[in-house]
Amino acid sequence: MRAPPRRSGCPTRIDLLSPRPVTPSFPSAWLKADPRALAFLPDRFRHRTARAEAVAQAATRTVSPALLAVLRERHARLAPSPARERNLELLGRPGTVAVVTGQQVGLFLGPLFTLYKAASAIVAARTLQEETGRPCVPVFWLQTEDHDLPEVDHCFVASAAGAPRRVSLTHADAATSRVPVAHRRLGDGVLTALECLRAELGREPRADEHLSLLERAYRPEATLAEAFTEVLASIFADEGLVFIDPRDPRLAPLAAPIHRLALRDAAAVSSALARQVEALTQAGFSEQVHIRPGSPLGFFSPDGVDGPRYRLDPAGPDTWSLVGHPRGATVTTRELSDWLEKEPLRFTTSALLRPLLQDTWLPTAAYVGGPGEVSYFAQLAPLYAHAKRPMPLVVPRARFRILDDRARRLLHKLGLTPDEAGGEREALLTRLSTRDAAQTYEPAASVEARLFGAFAAVLDPLGEPMLKLDPLLLDALKRTRGTVRAAVSRLAARYGRALALRDQVTTERLDRLRALLVPDGAPQERILGMAYHACRFGTRDLARSVLDACVPFSGELQDLTP
Incomplete structure (x- = not known):
């Protein structure tokens, strides 16, 4: 973003702390069908005619025999899946198309949205096949070329008792390594990570089922990609999810x-x-x-x-x-x-060249992506045009917020909706702790805005005459404004803490709820891994709940109650 041009002369008003315009999120604007966003990435996924056109176009391309041979050999190493064998056979037939998604190979599958991406691709492929009558195969692209190990060497485990726990591998060179993660073995650190999972989740009703699956796949001698594939392939064996690892030496040519x-x-x-x-x-x-x-x-x-x-x-x-x-x-x-x-x-x-490689190897009708990938595709039209390849449909992945029985109980006790629970913590605590009080207390943020607003309303009009009198007063005005702002903020913060501490039980309940739904203030699906919910409800049962709840070609956030 370019810096705004510098103004000459003295300002007529002191606006040193005025807010800057907020840049809109492209994925949000695109999902809302904002014409500005659609000019860069049409929302063809919404329209059945456009979906049929994308399928027909993709059906004119075929998968090379060399790629098919590698896929068959690699999938033979996985547990048997008649559905996957059928999909591999279909990929070899002219007229078959693919719905592709992909993700970095994070420890224990990484965040929950990995599960949602795979399920979204499966449901989208099923829907396109029903709409067009053409075979459509879901494919998961393993992003193993990346070298940023700290992005994938950990996961976060939800806990009913408090903040999520970070579970990670112990590679001494993680921060400096530039080796593609395809070549990284898990090492003995994975045994410690598995022990942490057992200690944290071992008492959950279906823990042994899920943790045993992870322990079979995540062995010290395995690579991140091998373990990731084994687990995800097991979860979606009945749906026949197909995997591609671009780091296979036979695919490099x-x-x-x-x-x-x-x-x-x-x-x-x-x-x-x-x-x-x-x-x-x-x-x-x-x-x-x-x-x-x-x-x-x-x-x-x-x-x-x-x-x-x-x-x-x-x-x-x-x-x-x-x-x-x-x-x-x-x-x-x-x-x-x-x-x-x-x-x-x-x-x-790179992230921009990868989609073109995917769509060169595969008859891609649609790509299922998250917000970051949607933004990639907004930039990619010139590259596809230069390569003389059509861009696939870009389909938003499913988005879920899991409300298990523990979260639902906390919501009920606090009298909050899931959306309200994601609000600003201090304002929520103020509201909850003063809900039944005889004295109504104003939220700390409101107090701060009112106090400083009153001060600024007096100071700002004085700026112009003061500067006309002596331009050197500008520094003094800046310092005064900053000093008062800091003092008001300190007062408001102390006031907010006092409000929050009025009801410790409410505070603890709210923090437990937010740790389950909005850990660190972020969407649940972007932080938490699936281990907690899989150990509570069963790995396959959780996956089936996600598949059943997926609304194809939607992208709207849904609440899931397994």
């Missing part, structure tokens, strides 16, 4: 043409993408992925396929810098071309 295109046309593609970002910015939205001039949207591993990867940026004629390389190394276009022939697995995609 199939990715080489995409990397070659990205290198050859880097300048043209990045310029077109930059223009798209500029248009998004002018429409009031922020970019999801920064576009670097001349970037080929990919990474290269100079030390081997299981070595660290570095982003490629132009460094001169036919020369590329390896961004972040400890010695500032560079590589030539000729060298990259040679490696694409000899060892293409040294190349990995």
Whole structure:
């Protein structure tokens, strides 16, 4: 976002702390069918005719025999699933299409939305098949090329007693590693993580079922991707969910043409993408992925396929810098071309190039994504146009808020709705603790706004005549305003704490409820893993509840009561 232009001369009003305009969220605007958002990403998923057109277009493409052979071999390592075998057979037939989703391979499946993504793809595929009569297969793309280990080496476990517990692996180099997570073994730290889960959840009614599944998959010698796939494949065996890991060495030659295109046309593609970002910015939205001039949207591993990867940026004629390389190394276009022939697995995609690779390998009719991926696709039209490939339908994943019996009891005791429970904590505590009191107390935030507002209403009109008298008074005015703001904030904070402590039982109940529904103030599905609810209600029963509740092509938040 560009900084606002500097004004010359003295201000006529002191507006040093006035709020800045809030940039709207592109995914929210898109889901609300805001015309500004639809100009960048049409909501074709809402319209049955557009869905049929996307399926018909995808049905003209086929899956290569080489890709099918790899998929069959890899899936043979998983527990038998007649539904998955049937879907693999269908992928080999002309006219079959795919609904694709994907996610980083987080520990113990990562946040709950991983489960929701998989279920959304399954339901969307089922619905498109019913609408069009064409076979449609749900596919889960394992995002194993990424190297950000701290994003995937942990999960959060809900607890009825208080704040969620963070359970993580113990890789000493997690913060500095640049190796794709596909090559990371779990190590002995996973045994400690499993013990933590047992200690936290072992008393839940269905704990042994779920924890035994995790213990079979998450072994020290397994990779994050292998364990992740084994668990998710088990959960959705009856639905035949298919998996693709782009780090399979046998698939690397199939990715080489995409990397070659990205290198050859880097300048043209990045310029077109930059223009798209500029248009998004002018429409009031922020970019999801920064576009670097001349970037080929990919990474290269100079030390081997299981070595660290570095982003490629132009460094001169036919020369590329390896961004972040400890010695500032560079590589030539000729060298990259040679490696694409000899060892293409040294190349990995970025978040913007990955969708094009997916849709090159698969007859993708629709992609199911979360808010971040929706924002990616808002930037991607120029890349697809340059590659002469149609963009798939972009479908919002299902969104759920699980209200188990514990959460429902707390809601009842507190007299709150689930939406109210997600409000500002201090205001909620004030409301709850003074609900039955003879004296009505104003919320702390309201007190702060009223006090400072009264002060500002007196000070601000004095600004212009004071500055005309002596421009050097500006610093004094700023200091006075800041000092009073800080003092009022301190007073309001103390007042708010006093209100909150009036009823400790209510405070504890509210905090337990928020830990279940809005941990750390964030949506439940983005923080908590599935282990808590799976141990309470059963792994497959939880998945079935999600599948049954999925409304295809919706994206609206729903409450789920297993």
